[in-house]
Amino acid sequence: MNIAGSDVDMEVDMGAAVTVIPTGVYQSALSHVQLSPPSSVRLQTYSGESLEVRGEADVPVRYGNQFAVLKIVVVDVNKGPAILGRSWLQVIHMDWSSLFQVQGEKRPSLVEWFPALFGPGVGTLAGSQVRITLKEGAQPKFYRPRPILYALQEKVDSELAKRRHTETCGKQSVGCAHSSGPEGR
Structure with missing residues (x-):
């Protein structure tokens, strides 16, 4: 200036x-x-x-x-x-486009650094044992799903359709949403 x-x-x-x-x-x-x-x-x-x-x-x-x-x-x-x-x-x-130009070497993204975390399919916890302790007499509670941001709705719908198609939800070792609520009983 x-x-x-x-x-x-x-x-x-x-x-x-x-x-x-x-x-x-x-x-x-x-x-x-x-x-x-x-x-x-x-x-x-x-x-x-x-x-x-x-x-x-x-x-x-x-x-x-x-x-x-x-x-x-x-x-x-x-x-x-x-x-x-x-x-x-x-x-x-x-001229905002000239003010916000980032220059420098390209760094690897998180996806490149940790490919196993971002791979396809459902992940599992390997090499560890997990213990979940519940209170005596605890009853499962059903919570309605939270609303999804409009901007993310299409991506979420696409992912749910893909999972339904591959029947991933039915193969999980931990119960899916349909087994935790009153509708799933």
Whole structure:
């Protein structure tokens, strides 16, 4: 982002109402900009700490082929990034696809690291013994199934149809849902 003729690296913060420049960034890149005394704006960090406002200025801003005169608020903080707040985002239209490009080496996915966990079919617990202790006189309870998110409904229906087709549910050693409720008796 070019601010008053200087290129300044900024972090987009949707939680920030205004664009904030730390004094360290101001002194290194924008010291030629004259600040006016701060208005009544009061700023707080996410953790609730107050920030002392050193001054404000209306500065020319260029992003790509866009140009605008926008307000910066300089705060008395030496370290930290310049924060591009919502006040600028309402005027400057960001090229989000270029901002969120991830570069680097490809890491193996969890499926590649643990192929046995994600293989087809029903899994079993091998090499361990399991003991389930129930209270004396415990009665099974039937709970209606929870509603499925609409976005997942098609995938769930597809998986259930596949399992019905292969009759996986009938081959499990642990009882299926139809054997735990009153309908299955």
